[in-house]
Amino acid sequence: MSTSDDIAVVGWAQTPMVRHTDKSEVQLLMSVITDAIEPLGLTRADIDFTCLGSCDYITGQAFSFVGNLDAIGAWPPKRDSHVEMDGAWALYEAWLRLQEGDIDIAVVTGSGRSSTGNPALIYPMEMDPYFLAPIGADPVTFAALQARAVIASGIADERSMAETAVRARGKGTVDELLADDYVRQPLRRHDLPPITDGAAAMVLARGDRARELVDRPAYITGFDHRTECHNPSFRALDDSPSTRIAAEAAGLGSAPVEVAELQAAFTHEELLLRSVLGFGDDVTVNASGGALKENPIMATGLVRIGHAADHIFGGGNRALAHSTSGPCLQQNLVCIMEGRS
Amino acid sequence: MIPAAVVGVGQTHHKSKRRDVSFGGLVREAVFRALDDAHMTMADIDAVVLGKAPDLFEGVMKPELYLSDALGAVGKPMFRVHTAGSVGGTTGVVAASHVQAGKHKTVLAVAFEKQSEGNAQFALGSGKGASLGAGGSFAPFIRSYIHRSGAPEHIGWKVAVKDRQNALKNPYAHLRLEDISIEKVKASPMMWEPIRFLESCPSSDGACAVVITDEDGGKAAAADGRPPAWILGASSRSEPPAFPRRDPVRPQACLTCADDVYRQAGITRPREQIDMAELYVPFSWHEPMWLEAHHLADEGEGWKLTDAGETEIGGSMPINCSGGVLSTNPIGASGLLRFAEAALQVRGAAGERQVEGARTALAQAYGANSQYFSMWVVASSLQPFG
Numbered sequence: 175m176s177t178s179d180d181i182a183v184v185g186w187a188q189t190p191m192v193r194h195t196d197k198s199e200v201q202l203l204m205s206v207i208t209d210a211i212e213p214l215g216l217t218r219a220d221i222d223f224t225c226l227g228s229c230d231y232i233t234g235q236a237f238s239f240v241g242n243l244d245a246i247g248a249w250p251p252k253r254d255s256h257v258e259m260d261g262a263w264a265l266y267e268a269w270l271r272l273q274e275g276d277i278d279i280a281v282v283t284g285s286g287r288s289s290t291g292n293p294a295l296i297y298p299m300e301m302d303p304y305f306l307a308p309i310g311a312d313p314v315t316f317a318a319l320q321a322r323a324v325i326a327s328g329i330a331d332e333r334s335m336a337e338t339a340v341r342a343r344g345k346g347t348v349d350e351l352l353a354d355d356y357v358r359q360p361l362r363r364h365d366l367p368p369i370t371d372g373a374a375a376m377v378l379a380r381g382d383r384a385r386e387l388v389d390r391p392a393y394i395t396g397f398d399h400r401t402e403c404h405n406p407s408f409r410a411l412d413d414s415p416s417t418r419i420a421a422e423a424a425g426l427g428s429a430p431v432e433v434a435e436l437q438a439a440f441t442h443e444e445l446l447l448r449s450v451l452g453f454g455d456d457v458t459v460n461a462s463g464g465a466l467k468e469n470p471i472m473a474t475g476l477v478r479i480g481h482a483a484d485h486i487f488g489g490g491n492r493a494l495a496h497s498t499s500g501p502c503l504q505q506n507l508v509c510i511m512e513g514r515s
Numbered sequence: 516m517i518p519a520a521v522v523g524v525g526q527t528h529h530k531s532k533r534r535d536v537s538f539g540g541l542v543r544e545a546v547f548r549a550l551d552d553a554h555m556t557m558a559d560i561d562a563v564v565l566g567k568a569p570d571l572f573e574g575v576m577k578p579e580l581y582l583s584d585a586l587g588a589v590g591k592p593m594f595r596v597h598t599a600g601s602v603g604g605t606t607g608v609v610a611a612s613h614v615q616a617g618k619h620k621t622v623l624a625v626a627f628e629k630q631s632e633g634n635a636q637f638a639l640g641s642g643k644g645a646s647l648g649a650g651g652s653f654a655p656f657i658r659s660y661i662h663r664s665g666a667p668e669h670i671g672w673k674v675a676v677k678d679r680q681n682a683l684k685n686p687y688a689h690l691r692l693e694d695i696s697i698e699k700v701k702a703s704p705m706m707w708e709p710i711r712f713l714e715s716c717p718s719s720d721g722a723c724a725v726v727i728t729d730e731d732g733g734k735a736a737a738a739d740g741r742p743p744a745w746i747l748g749a750s751s752r753s754e755p756p757a758f759p760r761r762d763p764v765r766p767q768a769c770l771t772c773a774d775d776v777y778r779q780a781g782i783t784r785p786r787e788q789i790d791m792a793e794l795y796v797p798f799s800w801h802e803p804m805w806l807e808a809h810h811l812a813d814e815g816e817g818w819k820l821t822d823a824g825e826t827e828i829g830g831s832m833p834i835n836c837s838g839g840v841l842s843t844n845p846i847g848a849s850g851l852l853r854f855a856e857a858a859l860q861v862r863g864a865a866g867e868r869q870v871e872g873a874r875t876a877l878a879q880a881y882g883a884n885s886q887y888f889s890m891w892v893v894a895s896s897l898q899p900f901g
Contacts, residue, residue: 229570229577230569231570231571231577236569236572236638237569237599237883239597240756240883240884240886240887243753243754243755243756243886248753248755249754249755249758249767250771251752251753251754251766251767251771252752252754253750253751253752254598254751254752254753255596255598255605255608255609255751256596256598257594258577258595258596258597259577259594259595263594266594267612270612270613270616270618271612271616273617273618274516274612274616275516296576297576299574299575300576300577300580301580301581303538303573303574303578303632304537307575399592399593400590400591400592400593401579401580401590401591401592401593402589402590403583403584404580404582415590416590499577500580501580504580504583505580505583505593
């Protein structure tokens with residue numbers, strides 16, 4: 175069943191995901207937007223709306239997204255917006271905008287070059303500036319606190335975390351990994367994400383345009399995001415209520431999903447999210463390797479949606495993608511896509 | 516598109532340094548006032564949209580994370596917009612889109628800047644201390660406008676005096692220059708030829724919030740004796756920073772955005788159909804430039820409206836009755852303050868600065884190198900033109 179107002183992912187592309195690139199963010203976006211639209215037979219002139227997701231602090235420069243207008247080719251001027259969030263939220267804004275019904279094609283991006291800075295120095299800056307930022311607690315420290323809570327509640331243990339790392343990266347053995355020293359107990363090197371430079375671009379289309387562009391659009395049937403209180407010490411760290419609410423609102427309960435792509439930068443996060451979402455062994459999680467394999471900040475969530483959409487393009491029926499922001503999974507987004515025969 | 520209406524407006528008192536409040540306290544002040552105005556509590560809010568200019572201004576990355584509690588966003592969708600200086604306006608446009616798309620019934624839009632806790636000049640220079648400053652960026656555009664239009668030099672001084680006098684009627688405004696005069700503006704130091712010190716915006720701490728709801732919510736407020744401001748059109752446009760033949764005096768993105776918002780609102784004769792406008796005027800000469808780029812005056816004629824006093828409260832096209840960006844400039848919030856003032860005016864709730872009988876109002880914000888534009892047109896009814 176479909177209506178003229180249905181909105182679907184019809185294509186996407188990502189740059190090579192590398193530890194460091196010498197290309198500017200504009201160059202990355204220039205190529206990845208072209209890679210996303212050209213196979214669909216679209217040009218930049220066909221794009222009705224753009225929304226970019228990026229973060230000045232990752233780039234190390236205020237107004238860093240402004241130059242990215244060159245990559246969009248915003249001439250004549252475009253309906254355009256920017257979110258200081260992962261590209262997954264840029265997709266949310268575009269999805270809302272298309273629902274107004276007057277335009278058909280949107281392109282969203284997520285981009286970040288983490289190699290230009292030191293995450294351990296940058297990330298404390300996103301904490302409450304009066305109490306938490308001054309103590310300089312970095313993401314690994316907060317992740318270790320959450321990992322302890324997740325282990326204490328029986329959702330994970332160090333072995334299942336190592337198994338997650340082996341599966342995501344496809345190298346090493348669990349016993350080898352568990353022989354390593356701790357970085358922050360209980361986290362070892364393999365429990366941590368890599369530092370990645372990269373960008374992704376995605377094309378959304380509405381109604382008949384989606385069906386004209388591809389045989390099997392990935393229809394977005396549910397999309398929701400929620401936030402929680404900021405201070406991790408005021409939260410139950412072995413739970414993720416915002417993920418649960420977002421998934422419910424996105425309609426996870428109405429039918430099973432075959433695959434899920436979860437933005438889990440740390441091994442215990444994947445295990446926690448699986449548990450919160452109630453996934454059994456029948457759901458294939460992070461077949462792409464996920465954020466443990468490649469973690470292009472501000473694009474990681476959008477890439478999850480891309481891999482989930484690929485499942486639909488390839489004939490799958492229902493897929494879920496998740497993105498997150500903030501310390502210990504503070505803010506969470508869930509996007510559910512379906513294919514139609 | 517589903518009709519949407521502004522039913523609550525709140526803003527902080529603005530100052531150079533709001534040392535009495537944290538970031539959280541600052542946004543809370545605006546949010547409480549907006550909710551009180553809407554006769555609502557946070558429980559009535561389905562989603563929160565937060566806007567502010569670069570995080571480097573204050574040195575807090577992704578402040579929506581820390582502010583989730585103060586914004587009352589816990590358990591709700593919270594969305595963070597950043598489109599340079601236009602961001603306050605874009606916050607209004609995106610929040611309206613949440614309602615117009617039919618996804619949410621009632622949305623809170625909040626924008627803020629607490630510049631005193633950071634170093635905006637450092638951030639504007641990308642942390643390298645090599646910034647032109649906003650005035651330095653825009654002065655060449657203003658010189659070009661003067662050259663093209665043949666406007667006399669006192670036009671900028673008149674705008675500066677008018678907006679500061681309007682600010683005296685706005686209890687929330689930052690600058691309160693009781694003794695402002697043409698002579699004082701003229702005698703103030705030259706900053707960026709031809710922009711003098713008193714023709715420039717201040718640096719403010721402040722926040723603004725508006726509550727946007729759907730048609731039922733707007734009608735319920737009206738039935739309760741609280742007039743809504745109906746959003747007849749909302750739009751954004753952007754163009755690249757620099758290329759041959761780009762015209763920053765009359766940017767195509769501004770013209771296209773104005774055309775779009777007028778088309779949505781059913782406005783065919785903006786000069787007659789719009790009763791007042793809040794335009795983003797951080798430097799005095801932007802008033803005549805923007806009058807022209809919004810079709811409120813013919814090309815080359817904007818300064819004549821200013822010179823004739825038509826842009827004063829009581830004139831035929833009052834501009835920036837709130838005192839404008841020239842009087843109050845918490846950068847990230849400055850755009851939403853324009854949008855909020857337009858709403859107050861058509862609700863008849865603008866106090867001493869009220870334009871008599873204002874039925875339709877235009878609000879605009881622009882950002883970066885005069886590249887990002889966001890606008891909305893609000894009105895006292897859904898069909899103000901019959």
